[in-house]
Amino acid sequence: MEIQDLPQDKKIILFDGVCNLCDSSVQYVIKHDKKDVFRFVSLQSEIGQKILKHIGINPIHTDSIVLYEPGISYYYKSTAALHIAKGLSGIFTLATVFTILPTGIRDFIYDYVARNRYKWYGKKESCMIPTPELKAKFLE
Numbered sequence: 001m002e003i004q005d006l007p008q009d010k011k012i013i014l015f016d017g018v019c020n021l022c023d024s025s026v027q028y029v030i031k032h033d034k035k036d037v038f039r040f041v042s043l044q045s046e047i048g049q050k051i052l053k054h055i056g057i058n059p060i061h062t063d064s065i066v067l068y069e070p071g072i073s074y075y076y077k078s079t080a081a082l083h084i085a086k087g088l089s090g091i092f093t094l095a096t097v098f099t100i101l102p103t104g105i106r107d108f109i110y111d112y113v114a115r116n117r118y119k120w121y122g123k124k125e126s127c128m129i130p131t132p133e134l135k136a137k138f139l140e
Contacts, residue, residue, distance in 0.1 A: 003054050006070045010039045012139065013084060014051060014066040017042025021113075021121040022065070030137060034089040041139040063114050077114075078106035 006012065013029065016022040026040055041048045043062060052059045055074045057066065067080035075083050078098075085095035098106060 003050055006051075006139070007039060008070050010070075011037055011084075011087060012039050012041060012051065012068040012070065013080075014041055014043050014048050014068065016063065016065075016117075017044045018123050019117055019121065020123065021117045024121075025065075029084060029088065030134065032088040032090065035087070037087045038084070038137070039139055040137055045140070047139055064110070078110040079103060081110070082106075 013026070015026055029038055030040075041051065043049075043052070043059065043066075049059050051068055052062060052066070055066075055068060057074075057076070062076075064076045065080045065084075066074060066076045067083050068074045074080075082096055082099055
């Protein structure tokens with residue numbers, strides 16, 4: 001897949017494909033994405049690397065979730081998480097209340113969790129293989 005082939009009407013979540021916390025978060029988003037807003041791609045994948053390069057993020061220094069809206073904008077770290085929460089159904093939209101905190105404080109907490117995620121939640125040997133039902137939600 002090439003950048004120009006990305007779905008223009010979907011928000012793309014780039015995530016760490018070997019992180020157990022990230023995998024659980026992706027499963028959570030899929031379950032609560034009632035409007036079918038999101039698509040997913042691992043940071044480690046070829047298309048993930050192409051997207052990062054396209055938006056000007058150095059893949060070597062990226063250990064963060066990235067939310068990419070093709071042709072519009074991108075967000076990372078805590079801001080990405082809050083924009084994702086805003087797109088989910090129900091009570092999850094309440095997480096946007098944290099936007100009142102300065103980005104520096106939100107990202108400090110985000111970075112602390114990101115630095116410790118493998119220690120706390122573990123790491124997989126390889127990226128998750130989606131079930132046939134979920135395959136359409138993942139970009140290759």
